[in-house]
Amino acid sequence: AQKITQTQPGMFVQEKEAVTLDCTYDTSDPSYGLFWYKQPSSGEMIFLIYQGSYDQQNATEGRYSLNFQKARKSANLVISASQLGDSAMYFCAMRDSAQGGSEKLVFGKGTKLTVNP
Amino acid sequence: NAGVTQTPKFRVLKTGQSMTLLCAQDMNHEYMYWYRQDPGMGLRLIHYSVGEGTTAKGEVPDGYNVSRLKKQNFLLGLESAAPSQTSVYFCASSYSLLFRDEKLFFGSGTQLSVL
Numbered sequence: 643a644q645k646i647t648q649t650q651p652g653m654f655v656q657e658k659e660a661v662t663l664d665c666t667y668d669t670s671d672p673s674y675g676l677f678w679y680k681q682p683s684s685g686e687m688i689f690l691i692y693q694g695s696y697d698q699q700n701a702t703e704g705r706y707s708l709n710f711q712k713a714r715k716s717a718n719l720v721i722s723a724s725q726l727g728d729s730a731m732y733f734c735a736m737r738d739s740a741q742g743g744s745e746k747l748v749f750g751k752g753t754k755l756t757v758n759p
Numbered sequence: 760n761a762g763v764t765q766t767p768k769f770r771v772l773k774t775g776q777s778m779t780l781l782c783a784q785d786m787n788h789e790y791m792y793w794y795r796q797d798p799g800m801g802l803r804l805i806h807y808s809v810g811e812g813t814t815a816k817g818e819v820p821d822g823y824n825v826s827r828l829k830k831q832n833f834l835l836g837l838e839s840a841a842p843s844q845t846s847v848y849f850c851a852s853s854y855s856l857l858f859r860d861e862k863l864f865f866g867s868g869t870q871l872s873v874l
Contacts, residue, residue: 677862735802745855747804751799
């Protein structure tokens with residue numbers, strides 16, 4: 643079963659508008675962490691934001707915020723005031739140790755965001 | 760401060776050839792990972808290591824072997840390359856993932872083509 647689901651292969655947004663990238667997850671572990679990474683066309687992986695399963699408040703990092711709805715098992719990334727430089731692939735990931743074994747990060751398939759001028 | 764360094768950056772192999780990808784980190788991280796990235800598939804974990812001398816299988820381990828003889832290095836080997844192993848390979852490391860917000864640091868990737 644897929645643990646991280648990103649249902650939007652591609653998204654378009656106008657510059658200066660806000661955009662939400664969806665992520666749902668599946669785990670039986672009560673303690674888990676959710677991450678978002680950005681991958682621009684140059685290829686490097688850039689950490690954006692983290693949300694822990696026990697965190698009471700939604701995480702924020704500058705223009706990035708995470709809309710964490712635990713009961714729905716969703717961890718959507720919100721980018722406010724989009725910029726041209728936000729055009730990239732975005733990956734949702736979950737720290738997973740369910741079913742035993744060591745902690746590791748499992749990634750979704752990604753969403754390609756295009757910011758139009 | 761180099762962070763995570765992968766070599767080589769590009770490589771073309773013929774089917775059946777072997778090669779080793781090297782990952783080196785200078786952050787004294789315990790955990791190291793090898794992922795492959797294919798279009799539409801995201802990043803899939805091949806193998807990982809939670810410390811020197813240890814390795815474990817990830818989601819897609821078949822056709823790959825790894826070794827972690829030194830804490831700072833994590834090697835990914837392809838004994839007999841196949842076209843299905845054409846991909847971009849990323850190495851990553853972290854101090855651990857036991858601390859909830861510990862993130863991965865990634866190398867710049869290796870583009871491998873198997874003809």
